[in-house]
Amino acid sequence: MAEGPPKDIQIRVNSRRGSNVVHPVEVETTPVSLSLGPIVYREIKHFKKWFPWLIPLFVIANVVLFIITMYVNDCPENSDSCVADFLGRFSFQPMKENPLLGPSSHTLQKMGALDVNKVVHGDQGWRLITCNWLHAGVFHILANMLSLLVIGIRLEQEFGFVKVGLLYLVSGFGGSLLSALFIQSNISVGASGALFGLLGGMLSELITNWTIYASKLAAFITLVVIIVINLAVGILPHVDNFAHIGGFLSGFLLGFVFLIRPQFGWVRQRYAPPGHTSGSVKHKFKMYQCILWVISLILLIVGLTLGLILLLRGVDANDHCSWCHYLSCVPTSRWSCKTEPAYCLSNQIGNQLNITCSNNNRTSTYLIPDASSSRIQGLCTQLCS
Structure with a gap:
């Protein structure tokens, strides 16, 4: 008997999104004329543009890991037929086994795919993180990396590499955690949980910085439509929508913590030219921003901690929610949601x-x-x- 049964791959796929969906209104450094001197210009550095380097680095890391995975897979050695034989050991598994042009599920499992049994009973909790850096095939990694460049670079330019990097990593972990609680028979790989976290962060950033946006309603509707469409894609079979949902919720809460901007009055007062007087603004942030910050941080910590405890105790969330499986796959006459290893x-x-x-x-x-x-x-x- 084979040592370990191969498992179906639950991939995390999200479609490409339009760039620059919402833009905060930039603080204009207007000239101030002083009676005893020339016109003075002051740069408001709080809203400076950052040079994006972390997101491209993430993309390179994902691509390199995919190449390493294909090298380890070595299709000619482990299969009777391969796609693109001219690539040698980098050739792909048969289309019938993996239509995304990628490795076998056994190789993904070996490289660190999310396998609940190994996490719970094999003390391999690191799989909750490593699975976010693996992809099931060429089509899978292309879709995710193009989306990461479109969304991530804009956010890194606005908020810097530290905040966006943490947003990406924590959201990926949150997506893996929810996926592990609901999908326990198959392995799961993909970066789209982290990508949905970036989308969730964009939405909460729009809400918490509502007063500085032009065309607020249009920006809000556009972003919500994009999120809904991408979540709707997750009801197709073999797509891990629980990772999408978990990543989105984590990013949404974390966005209230990391992507908060001070109110304009405070910024103008801080960077006002010498001799220029304006209305006094004592507080850097508005009251509703502080309330959202505290509530979101508490919910995020409690949610991730509780989810991790339940997972390590071997809890199957489907036993407590009979309809939740429809959030990841809705059966129709054209496809079935049953996937057996x-x-x-x-x-x-x-x-x-x-x-x-x-x-x-x-x-x-x-x-x-x-x-x-x-x-x-x-x-x-x-x-x-």
Whole structure:
């Protein structure tokens, strides 16, 4: 029998979004004429543009890890047929096994995909983080990385690499946590939980900095429509919408903490030219901003802590919510939401390898001497597909 059954891949996919959806109104440094001197200009540095380097670095890291994953996968060694054979060990698994042009589920599991059983019973909690840096195929990583560049660079320019970097990482962890609580039979990979966190941060940033936006309602509606459309994509099979939702909620709460801007009166007062008087503004932030900051921080800490405790105790959230599975996949006449991991029985007799798929009872014989466990699992996945 094969050492470990391969599992279906739950990928985290999000479609490409339009750039620069919402823009805060820049503080204009208007000239001030003084009676005893020339016109004076002062730069308001609080709203300076940052040079974006972290988001491109994240993109490079994701691409490099995908290349390493394909090298480890080594399709010619572990499968009878590969797509794009001319790439050698970088060739892709058969389309029937992985239509996204990528590695096998066994390789993703080896590289750090989210596997709830290994997290809970194997003390491998690091998978909640590493799964955000892995992708199931070329199409998967292209969609996510293009979206990351479009959304992330704009946010990093506005708020800097520290805030956006933490927003990305914490949102990715929150997405993995919710995914692990609801999807426990399949592995999960992808960066779209973190990407949805950036979208959630954009929405909360719009809300908390509401007074400084021009065309507030139009910006709000545009952003909400984009979020709803992307969440709607998550009801398709094999897409991990729980990672999307968990990432979005984490980013939304964290946006109230990290992406807050001081009120204009305080900024003008702080950077006013010498001799210039304006109305006195004592507080840097408005009351509603402070309230949202405190509530969001508490909810985020409590939510992540409670979710982690429940996961490590082996709780299956589906047992307490009979309808929640519809948030990730809605069955229709065109597709089914049932995804069963492939289980096989294998028997090696000399150079002859016999494999029987337990899911559909198909049997096949291969002339492979001393087949490795990864080779057997790859053949099992193809046989059960």
